[in-house]
Each structure stands twice: as C-alpha cells, then as structure tokens.
Amino acid sequence: GDSVTQMEGPVTLSEEAFLTINCTYTATGYPSLFWYVQYPGEGLQLLLKATKADDKGSNKGFEATYRKETTSFHLEKGSVQVSDSAVYFCAREHSGGSNYKLTFGKGTLLTVNP
C-alpha cells in the first residue's frame, strides 16, 4: 500500500547550517508529493508541493525535487534559521483514485540553535 518513510529525528543544527531531511515514498502510481510543517503549538501547514516527476517545489528557502527514479522527495535548505525549528512531515497523495487522502510520514523534529 501507500507509505512514506522519512528520516528519523530529532535533527539538531546550528544557525546557517545546511539542512536535508530525507523522504522516500512507495512507487504506486504517480502521486503528488508534499512537505508540511508544524511549528510549536500550531497545526500543520503546507510548506511546498510537487505534482509530477522532476518538479521542484520551493517556499521560504526550502526546496524539494520529485525524483521518480529514486522515489524520493528530500527537503533541503541552504541556511537554516532558529525560526525554522519545527516538525516536518513528508506526505504523498493516495493512489487508487481518491486524492482526498494523504499518507504522512512520521515527522522529523528539527531544532536550530543560535
């Protein structure tokens, strides 16, 4: 079935460090892929998305490229800030005709220290 595997955290970085959070998905169909972010005390919000192979989603300095050959959608940022501290969730669209359902990864907690 559909699944998403993302790197386990927690991840702790210093400000201005480079960030990568790995995400792979099961290769059923051609799903849209997403990164959602949850800041402390808040609900999730969409960070970026990509709808087809080789698409690059980007927002707030974060990027992720839809790689069909490696079934991956890794999140990257060149220089993290303290305000990026949050939990990051990779997600894929459900296969089998219903795009109402999203399958989420387990989340990766990022802490950025000054």
Next chain:
Amino acid sequence: DVKVTQSSRYLVKRTGEKVFLECVQDMDHENMFWYRQDPGLGLRLIYFSYDVKMKEKGDIPEGYSVSREKKERFSLILESASTNQTSMYLCASSFGKAGANVLTFGAGSRLTVL
C-alpha cells in the same frame, strides 16, 4: 486567510464518556478531515467529508463517528472514550476536488482519557 478553529485545545475525559470535538472553518471549503497525531506514528486519517452529510472512513475509523450537518462544521464523536484514544486530534479543510490534498489545519485538540 483560511481559519480552521477547533473548539477545545485541551480536554480531560473519563473512560466511557461520550466526547465531542468540534471544528469550524470559515472559507467555504467543501472538504473536511479529522486526523489523530501520535508520537512515532505521524498523522493518521480517521474520517473525512467532501460535502454536507457525506462522510467516508479513513484509515482508523474504529471507535469514532462524525457529523457534518453544515458545510462549515465537522464534528468528531467518541461514543465511549477509551484510554487508547488519548491523542492529539487535528481537524483540516480543503477546497474542491482538485485542491483536496492542500490542507489547512486547526491548532489541534489534545484529549486525555483517564
């Protein structure tokens, strides 16, 4: 901005009690969702609704029911709360079928069942 408001941020209930979690969105979204979020498990879909009075089971519907009598309101009901339903519950909404998987989340309701 779309707002999704969950009526209670924190609830403490006793085993066997009937529990209502309320969610209201103010941007005329067709779709509404209830997820639960647990450490190490990520987000799991309980139920969703794509129209008034319409509902579909998600991945973990057992022990839950939902009600959507008005477009803006989606209620999650625990008929007889149990300790394994202690969790963070997240409501979300989205617009239309094409945008169904671009979710706007509420801040969450943390339920403790004693």
